[in-house]
Amino acid sequence: MKGAESTVVQYRTVGEVMTGEVVQAYPGTSFEELARLLTTHHVGGLPVVDDDDKVVGVVSLGDLTRRQGARGRTGSGRDRVLRTLGRIVRARPAAGPAATAGGLMSTPAVTVHPEQRVADAARIMERRHIDRLPVVDEEDRLIGITTRRDLLRVFLRTDEEIREAVVDAVRPYGPGHDAATLRIGVRDGIVTIEGAAGPEDDVTVLLRAAWRVDGVVGVVNRLTGDGRDGSPALPTSPPA
Template sequence: MPSRRKVGAVMKTDVLTLAPDTPFKAVAVQLAAWNISGAPVVDEDRHVLGVVSQGDLLQHEAPHGRLGSRQAKHKADAVFAADLMTAPAVVVHAGDDVVLAAKLLEEHHFHRLPVVDGDGVLVGIVSRSDLLRVFLRTDREIRDEVRDEVILHEMAMDPASLYVAVHNGIVTLNGAVERESMIPVLVALIRRVDGVVEVRQTLTAHLDDRGISPVPPGQVGVLSKHKPHN
């Protein structure tokens, strides 16, 4: 099955990183210079220790009387990135589905996530705008993948046997397939193509095989040992 684009395909590898002993003012200056809202804090081996955001900097500047948590009060007194950062960091792996990254960003109200390898070493950063690029593919690119990758290679069908149109990410399918059971499989595969928003189909089948029970394994061509045979 074709898989949705992985985080590693859309992430940025040019990443601002902060050392744990980066002073507060230097953190603010670097975030402003890079025009970003946050950056990962890493150790000497680039293991992600936490993330410092503009929100953490604002908590540092907030009057103590308005802080509602012990962590917030601790950040208000912070001098270095290690004290400012939010830890442990929420991270994703380069091989993760972009949908997982999007869910984490939404759940935690983040703008970006550090991307790590299997050892927890930073390899990139992925932002909301990076994930949105998955849905910026042209209709022609989507149609070509549906025809060449899904219909031809995955379903082993002749793409010319079906009418495929794509408009604003919406795929329209018309035509006939060999078996009824192929229709939901085909639709599911197309929905996983990057950039597909919706699949609309009026497909028919030459054979309705939904009520046909599969042959139990091991029974085909086996002669009963209770019956004599020549």
């Protein structure tokens, strides 16, 4: 095949932006321990899993402050909520039978799979008015977590900022290892790369490097052949 060809590389997925190290609780985790986990790790919520690591619910800062009737005193500021929880932990309040993760959590948990698109996860958060989504495998076992901040990091960049980051990311992999020979454009987070392609393996790595830049939602490959056989050097499948 001769001439330029467009190939849209897959969209960013939840698996690319999620955090793999997850602070978690169990249904029997006490209120005191939940407060300690939230304040120590500076997180706004955490998933609750059973003995098989399957997600059964989510506990948030709001769940704990409502339990203590502290919402009116702390306001909506997260730092103030964390300070209030810190005081509760230091005071070692008597926990009632319902003051465990199992009694406080929101259930069923809203979860996503790692292969789902970032854009879809963002829509779920907006629709359900939540700030975090546990990421589960095909058997609903916890493998990570993604937050609104993770998703915003993908979207809240201008096209020019994304372009500059892509240029830096592909610099080692451009034709002749010189990204200056490429023409890189970005519109609405979709990167278009044009120029003379090098060996197929280099092109695959180049596209993967562009696709992993925060803010990139797709990559259009318009690289042409390198002149040796007159055909474009394109990957046989989207970079994983």
